[in-house]
Amino acid sequence: MQTTQQTPAAQAPYALNELNKESRMGAMGTENESREVRRIDLSDFEHRKAEIADQLWSASVDVGFFQLYNHGIELAEVRKAFATMERFFALPDEVKAKYPLKKGCNAGWESKAQVRPSTGTPDQKESYQITRPHMAELWPSEEELAGFRDTMLAFEAQCWTVGMRVLSCFADKLGFDSEFFTRAHDPLSPGYQSTLRLLHYYAIPPEFRDKLDLWRAGAHTDFDCLTLLFQREGQGGLQVCPGKEFEAQEWTSIPPAEEVITCNIGDMLMRWSDDQLPSNFHRVRNPRPDEYQGARYSLAFFCQANREVVIEGPAHKYPAITAEDYLYQRVNANFAKY
Numbered sequence: 001m002q003t004t005q006q007t008p009a010a011q012a013p014y015a016l017n018e019l020n021k022e023s024r025m026g027a028m029g030t031e032n033e034s035r036e037v038r039r040i041d042l043s044d045f046e047h048r049k050a051e052i053a054d055q056l057w058s059a060s061v062d063v064g065f066f067q068l069y070n071h072g073i074e075l076a077e078v079r080k081a082f083a084t085m086e087r088f089f090a091l092p093d094e095v096k097a098k099y100p101l102k103k104g105c106n107a108g109w110e111s112k113a114q115v116r117p118s119t120g121t122p123d124q125k126e127s128y129q130i131t132r133p134h135m136a137e138l139w140p141s142e143e144e145l146a147g148f149r150d151t152m153l154a155f156e157a158q159c160w161t162v163g164m165r166v167l168s169c170f171a172d173k174l175g176f177d178s179e180f181f182t183r184a185h186d187p188l189s190p191g192y193q194s195t196l197r198l199l200h201y202y203a204i205p206p207e208f209r210d211k212l213d214l215w216r217a218g219a220h221t222d223f224d225c226l227t228l229l230f231q232r233e234g235q236g237g238l239q240v241c242p243g244k245e246f247e248a249q250e251w252t253s254i255p256p257a258e259e260v261i262t263c264n265i266g267d268m269l270m271r272w273s274d275d276q277l278p279s280n281f282h283r284v285r286n287p288r289p290d291e292y293q294g295a296r297y298s299l300a301f302f303c304q305a306n307r308e309v310v311i312e313g314p315a316h317k318y319p320a321i322t323a324e325d326y327l328y329q330r331v332n333a334n335f336a337k338y
């Protein structure tokens with residue numbers, strides 16, 4: 001059945017379903033290091049697209065997360081983005097607090113504020129989010145941080161290009177036209193809501209060294225279509241659990257490697273694909289007592305369809321819904337618990 005209009009009540013069960021799953025994911029679980037983390041080569045993309053699309057599809061349906069190499073973003077650019085963001089987080093909190101998170105817009109700075117349904121405690125981190133249409137008044141001045149805006153916007157654009165390539169492969173596989181998701185994430189639209197998130201997980205204070213029940217980031221799925229994640233060598237902690245195996249709560253560590261981008265499917269693409277592409281649980285655990293206790297930095301780019309775009313899968317498994325309404329439901333389902 002295909003419906004184009006629906007009431008909020010009719011939309012609610014889907015989001016709550018996701019939330020119910022998420023609130024059961026807070027336990028330690030067990031580790032499963034035998035799962036394969038597939039690496040996919042994006043070189044010579046235009047010529048190899050059909051082969052790449054096959055590899056992306058099978059990694060996504062089998063495991064749900066994968067890593068990209070030869071993705072087109074130079075290592076020097078990735079390092080520059082990390083160095084620039086470390087300069088941002090090194091600013092005094094009073095300066096960063098001049099650029100606070102704008103609720104509902106994924107733009108601006110917040111610290112120890114994000115509470116996950118899986119853990120009920122705030123993630124031990126600070127973040128600064130860049131969502132192009134909502135950045136007025138949110139950029140530190142050139143005196144405070146020279147070059148920050150230009151560097152981060154250039155990096156955001158590079159992430160977008162990689163994200164759209166991957167999504168274009170999924171569009172081919174789902175039977176949409178190749179540019180379908182690129183139009184849905186048009187950066188020139190005022191409804192653009194893809195986000196670059198800069199993340200700084202605080203160094204572990206000595207009194208918390210053996211507290212493995214505190215999470216740098218509690219278990220969750222992302223709300224978006226596709227997430228691209230950059231990690232720093234030596235700053236591990238990311239663990240994933242394939243969506244279809246979430247009942248078993250077996251977690252696989254993704255050791256950081258700076259030449260790859262780790263990707264996961266988010267809830268929006270899961271819905272858009274009529275559940276063919278599963279979204280993935282992931283979390284960032286605290287280091288064990290014998291591991292590096294210093295700060296951890298990561299960069300995440302969330303490909304999230306523009307607000308006005310209608311999400312409707314090829315088989316119409318779920319009612320049509322705009323990306324804006326979908327996210328509203330998902331965020332409010334999370335928020336409603338607290």
Ligand SMILES: O=C(O)CCC(=O)C(=O)O
Pocket residue numbers: 197199217222229231238282283284298299300
């Ligand atoms: O920092 C990481 O490695 C993961 C971040 C993440 O999952 C998120 O912000 O959604």
Ligand SMILES: [Fe+2]
Pocket residue numbers: 220221222227282
């Ligand atoms: Fe995430």
